[in-house]
Amino acid sequence: MKKELLGVIDATTYHEDLEDLLAHRALAALPFAGRYRIIDFVLSNMVNSGIRSVAIFPKMQYRSLMDHLGSGKNWDLNRKRDGLFFFPSPSVDFDGNKIGSFENFAANLDFFYRSTQEYSLISNCYTVFNMNFRSILDWHSNSKCDITEIHQKDGGSMEMYLIKTSLLIKLIETRNETGYTCMKDAVNDIQSLYTICNYEYDGYAVMIDSIENYFSTSMNLLQSDVWKKLFIKEQPIFTKVKDEPPTKYIKGSVVKNAMIANGCLISGSVENSIISRGVKIGKGAVIKNCIIMQKCVIEDNCILDSVILDKDVKVEAGTQLTGTAGSPFVVRKGTQQGALMNS
Known part of the structure; x- marks a missing residue:
């Protein structure tokens, strides 16, 4: 059976250091590089990796995000089977900074039950990068890992996790017994019964978490060497198409x-x-x-x-x-x- 990936984008995160830019929008919908939104990068990476079913879990202020994504047509996700799914959080009380909140997933557990993909990729929504997840899936299965956490080279976690969908469902269902509230808890438990692996990504990646970080990352795009690391012809970054005249x-x-x-x-x-x-x-x-x-x-x-x-x-x-x-x-x-x- 061909190994397939289910994409799960956690768009619940709110960074207080970005407050001035998030008063009317979700972090995932933050404009970037003139014509993109932050979520375009992880979503395009998933599509370029052959992922045909993507679930997005926002928390609040997600009207502009829904307007940007629409039916998913610009990412070839407007499909009769699979495609783009949108699951707003049923509660505004949980900690949105815990990537892969099991409580949020539990409210939409039927979606995971119905999914036919053997593996799930859970990701944050605010990393600017260009990565093909297919190589990570091959590495994950060959290493016989239960959970793989993606790390930056010489850096910390990128808050992205690869796991069998069946195990993800189990973690969600047993969250009250284990005390795991999110993927990070499952990965960081030193007494875990699961095999936890780290995959090192050595490409360009920046996690946008402050005004200063957003500004410097944007300005760095004006350097051709940085631009070429992010915008790759073979792995394009897609966004909402707007028909406008030239400047x-x-x-x-x-x-x-x-x-x-x-x-x-x-x-x-x-x-x-x-x-x-x-x-x-x-x-x-x-x-x-x-x-x-x-x-x-x-x-x-x-x-x-x-x-x-x-x-x-x-x-x-x-x-x-x-x-x-x-x-x-x-x-x-x-x-x-x-x-x-x-x-």
């Missing part, structure tokens, strides 16, 4: 070392920055070392340096906003920044 560059605009998505109107200067879809940058505006999310409007003669603008932010003419690489200036979604407010 228009007005005469006199200047762009250096920047990533600019479709549908923008650039009249000013952009350097070492990531600009998402539909952004408007006015004449005489200077944007350096910034992350500008979708449909922001930056009016004439603004100066922004080391700034993160969430979606739909308007920056009035003549405004200056300045942060640092270690502490970027963050403007929350849908707000307005004016020259008088920041003088």
Whole structure:
């Protein structure tokens, strides 16, 4: 029988250090690299690894995540059999930072009973990486492991676990007897009856858990060697397709070392920055070392340096906003920044 994988993405995590960017969205739906969401990476990796059934377990603020994923069409997961499944948490009380919460899985145990895949891959939703899980499955079965935890080379756990689906069901059903609340508990029990193995991944991987980490990881994408490690032709990262016109560059605009998505109107200067879809940058505006999310409007003669603008932010003419690489200036979604407010 061909070994098949069931994908399970735990999207319940909430990092307080990302609070300014998570007020209106789940961490999994956090925009990244101009046109992607964080969840696109693990979801694309699963699809590229031949996984055809993926369950996503969110906790709260998941409207934007559902809108982004839709039926799963952009990941070839809109299928009559298997496909993409969405299981919102029945409770907001449990600890969402425990990846693979058995209590959350238990509320949807019928899904696991009906699954035909022999193995399950349980993953967090906030790691930026490009990995083929098929090689890990082969290594796992050849090593006769009960549970394999994926680790970064010379680093800690990536909070990803490979396990037989039948054993996962057993761990869920016996959680009250064993005291295991999540996959981490099962892996870290020194008296465990199971064979626990560590698989070392030596590729590029960053777990997004703070504003500073999000900012630095984004800025690193402007380095070609980092970009090539993450965006691999043979293993593409898929995302929601939006049909928009190309960006228009007005005469006199200047762009250096920047990533600019479709549908923008650039009249000013952009350097070492990531600009998402539909952004408007006015004449005489200077944007350096910034992350500008979708449909922001930056009016004439603004100066922004080391700034993160969430979606739909308007920056009035003549405004200056300045942060640092270690502490970027963050403007929350849908707000307005004016020259008088920041003088």
